[in-house]
Amino acid sequence: MSVSQRADSVTQPAQASWVPQLQKLKDALVQRVLPPLLILALLGGIWELLCSSPTAALPPPSQVITDTWSLIVNPFYDYGGNDKGMGWQILASLERVAYGYSLAVVVGISLGVLVGQSTWALRGLDPVFQVLRTVPPLAWLPISLAGFQDSAPSAIFVIFITAIWPIIINTSVGVRNIPEDYRNVARVLRLNGYEYFTRIMLPAAAPYIFSGLRIGVGLSWLAIVAAEMLIGGVGIGFFIWDAWNASMLSDIVLALIYVGIVGFILDRMVAYVGNRVTRGTSKG
């Protein structure tokens, strides 16, 4: 009797302390997760209804799941050649994006700093950039295939040339908008060029740079699917094209879902890094 009483008195405060936390988690779930799930269920229902007749051109969601179940449960199979699991396909695409995008980040930020710092570079380069950035990504593919004589670097080049423009333009705007006060502080302290670059310019322009980086990563993911359709090989883009040729519409639907989710994750990752680096001054 006395033992159970003591046990009660010990457990009660402990419970009281984590019940509100559980409540908070529940609130967050209801507010953040429930609405999109409801919309998703609604849209899926409409889709199912529209495509449920046997003459429908597209498969309903139920059929997509049954058709692609083997792909969903086994993302990392490898039967040689292009016959690899969805996981490998996406990783292959991500690898190309990683090369092209990293190159675009380095070159884009450097050119952006140049254009932002020097009036003459701005006058000379900005009109060129403004014209080139309107060229659609795939229009670069034939010329890069001709130049590189190989599909692998061509795909990377297309990613590079797609992602670089917003990075250059945002970086240069960020550098040009560094407040005069910060420049004056740097001058009074007699910071040298390197110190000015690392201590003042990069942090001051970081919010702009990261918004350019976010647009850039989104564009490169858009471009990779299209580029891979044309160059072939392993990759989510060619997987879609291949599925289309084999009339496997369910595979295409699954691939589109994966492409969307990966694109979303890439965007959030860059936003997260930006938020950490700028310490919350660039709103993700």
Added chain:
Amino acid sequence: MTARYLSIEQVDMTFTRDGIDSQVLKNINLSVERGEYISIIGHSGCGKSTLLNIVAGLIDSTSGAVILDGKEVNDPGPDRSVVFQNHSLLPWLTVFENVALAVNKTFARSKSKAERHEWILKNLEMVGMTAARDKRPDEISGGMKQRVGIARALAMEPKVLLLDEPFGALDALTRAHLQEEVMRIQEELHNTIIMITHDVDEAVLLSDRIVMMTNGPSAKIGEILAIDLPRPRNRITLADDPRYNHYRQEVLRFLYEKQRKVESLAERRDKPAITDAAKARA
């Protein structure tokens, strides 16, 4: 000519925009002794800040020279640290890091790492900001930001400390509090200070001499008023002091009678008219 600590000699400043010259400062001469507290007062647009920026080396005068401790000033440097009106702390650095940036750069060779660390803390302590050392500028009040700005400028051990309307953006109570702090610090360290202000009470309370500037364009030094009040000064007892009120009145008379700011649209359109009127008045 006797070698003064800081002398501003025959400084003219003319800005050229779209091919039109406009003279802002004309024939400015001023000598400042070591440890002196100088205020420059005048109506807005009279070129006070331009003059301070010339002393700081942030802008080059059209002609004339600024000589500090026997050397001509040509570019900005830590021997003339500036407290800017809007604090200009770097928002991505903490309070400590903001001061550290200045200290580590200025004393990179002359102080060891440990000494520099001590020195940063000492300067933060001087302005009462030790507790907020790890806060970012966004997280502290306007008065606290200005304290950090002062600590950063003091920490460079400047030969002359330049204050550009340092309390202008603060509310009256915070301003009074910071004025006391600056007086206390100057008493302790005997800094040479040039302060831009348009607050008459502030000028009289803090300064050894008040430099009153005429209205622009082509502003020049109208009068210089020596404030002969014993230190430490106390704003409450001074309020009843006839000398204090006399000095105050002198400055007010200069600003509101001799250099009354008439800014009508007609005169703005027709700039030479102002110059003539100013000449006639002078």
